[in-house]
Amino acid sequence: MAAVGAGGSTAAPGPGAVSAGALEPGTASAELLLTWEEAEARGQGLPQPLPDTSVRIPAHRRLKYISLAVLVVQNASLILSIRYARTLPGDRFFATTAVVMAEVLKGLTCLLLLFAQKRGNVKHLVLFLHEAVLVQYVDTLKLAVPSLIYTLQNNLQYVAISNLPAATFQVTYQLKILTTALFSVLMLNRSLSRLQWASLLLLFTGVAIVQAQQAGGGGPRPLDQNPGAGLAAVVASCLSSGFAGVYFEKILKGSSGSVWLRNLQLGLFGTALGLVGLWWAEGTAVATRGFFFGYTPAVWGVVLNQAFGGLLVAVVVKYADNILKGFATSLSIVLSTVASIRLFGFHVDPLFALGAGLVIGAVYLYSLPRGAAKAIASASASTSGPCVHQQPPGQPPPPQLSSHRGDLITEPFLPKSVLVK
Numbered sequence: 001m002a003a004v005g006a007g008g009s010t011a012a013p014g015p016g017a018v019s020a021g022a023l024e025p026g027t028a029s030a031e032l033l034l035t036w037e038e039a040e041a042r043g044q045g046l047p048q049p050l051p052d053t054s055v056r057i058p059a060h061r062r063l064k065y066i067s068l069a070v071l072v073v074q075n076a077s078l079i080l081s082i083r084y085a086r087t088l089p090g091d092r093f094f095a096t097t098a099v100v101m102a103e104v105l106k107g108l109t110c111l112l113l114l115f116a117q118k119r120g121n122v123k124h125l126v127l128f129l130h131e132a133v134l135v136q137y138v139d140t141l142k143l144a145v146p147s148l149i150y151t152l153q154n155n156l157q158y159v160a161i162s163n164l165p166a167a168t169f170q171v172t173y174q175l176k177i178l179t180t181a182l183f184s185v186l187m188l189n190r191s192l193s194r195l196q197w198a199s200l201l202l203l204f205t206g207v208a209i210v211q212a213q214q215a216g217g218g219g220p221r222p223l224d225q226n227p228g229a230g231l232a233a234v235v236a237s238c239l240s241s242g243f244a245g246v247y248f249e250k251i252l253k254g255s256s257g258s259v260w261l262r263n264l265q266l267g268l269f270g271t272a273l274g275l276v277g278l279w280w281a282e283g284t285a286v287a288t289r290g291f292f293f294g295y296t297p298a299v300w301g302v303v304l305n306q307a308f309g310g311l312l313v314a315v316v317v318k319y320a321d322n323i324l325k326g327f328a329t330s331l332s333i334v335l336s337t338v339a340s341i342r343l344f345g346f347h348v349d350p351l352f353a354l355g356a357g358l359v360i361g362a363v364y365l366y367s368l369p370r371g372a373a374k375a376i377a378s379a380s381a382s383t384s385g386p387c388v389h390q391q392p393p394g395q396p397p398p399p400q401l402s403s404h405r406g407d408l409i410t411e412p413f414l415p416k417s418v419l420v421k
Contacts, residue, residue: 107267
């Protein structure tokens with residue numbers, strides 16, 4: 001599900017899309033994105049350039065609104081479409097084949113874009129790919145591990161959405177914010193503010209409440225669905241998403257590969273690994289019934305959404321700041337819940353509403369700029385007296401991993417490496 005955004009090297013959500021500027025902080029080709037589990041899962045806020053004249057402001061705002069709409073629609077529609085396709089009566093398609101097809105289509109799309117960048121010169125394209133993929137094989141092999149994890153993550157998402165209501169999955173899947181934050185602290189030595197730690201605790205509490213509601217029998221469910229298996233798949237998917245994103249950023253820091261090249265390399269590994277997973281999990285059944293068994297227009301819609309949705313998100317995500325991404329996540333949860341009520345007869349009870357509300361609030365608080373977070377913390381502290389944080393003696397100050405935007409310091413919503421896959 002991975003995709004890389006134009007102008008940079010790749011990274012979510014298999015789950016992974018890379019966007020421009022993700023590889024090297026401060027460079028136009030450094031940022032890695034994966035598909036939404038990956039643009040969203042990642043949520044890196046990019047500084048917005050200040051307009052030179054007032055005439056440019058409306059156009060910039062339009063781009064932000066367009067990016068908001070794309071992020072919301074792609075995030076919600078992918079989950080809803082998978083749920084719809086997996087719960088239709090009749091023959092059920094093999095999820096492993098859908099994962100492989102999405103990787104093939106993404107790889108072919110990136111190959112065509114590279115072909116266009118070479119102005120249709122086949123010789124130049126072949127020489128470029130030979131140099132980038134074969135001669136620089138070390139960089140290529142670095143993508144094998146994240147691609148394996150993203151392929152696993154994509155298959156786990158099918159398992160989870162097949163066994164959980166779309167709204168419940170959407171809320172629970174926000175645990176990827178928690179896992180990504182923890183892995184970034186452990187592997188990249190990043191620091192989180194007290195407000196961010198509090199928001200992560202709030203996030204975990206909200207997800208726990210939603211799962212308690214699900215375990216308590218929040219509405220009727222089909223007999224062939226196993227909420228326990230769905231929850232286990234979501235947790236495993238969130239862990240893999242968090243680790244793969246941070247690992248991807250760690251190993252590819254300083255790489256200069258283009259966005260489309262990185263997505264092509266991820267697609268090559270994803271296709272190969274997806275075929276291995278298909279053979280291992282459903283090889284006999286696929287050989288008997290056929291690769292495209294159970295494919296309907298709804299299934300093709302899921303495949304196309306996975307293949308191109310992440311690439312589209314990677315293109316527009318650079319126009320969205322942290323708060324906009326947090327807002328997009330919140331809207332996606334609301335949209336998924338409303339659509340689930342309409343399409344699947346999902347029942348919203350007070351317990352689910354409380355848990356979802358806590359998750360939405362946690363996402364918003366975690367995405368706040370550092371300046372706004374400090375203001376909230378100061379306002380809270382003023383009610384109980386002054387509180388001054390001092391650096392322990394003999395320890396260097398924590399690294400500044402934020403980017404300046406006006407007079408605010410924006411903390412990354414998620415590490416740069418969270419790919420949209």
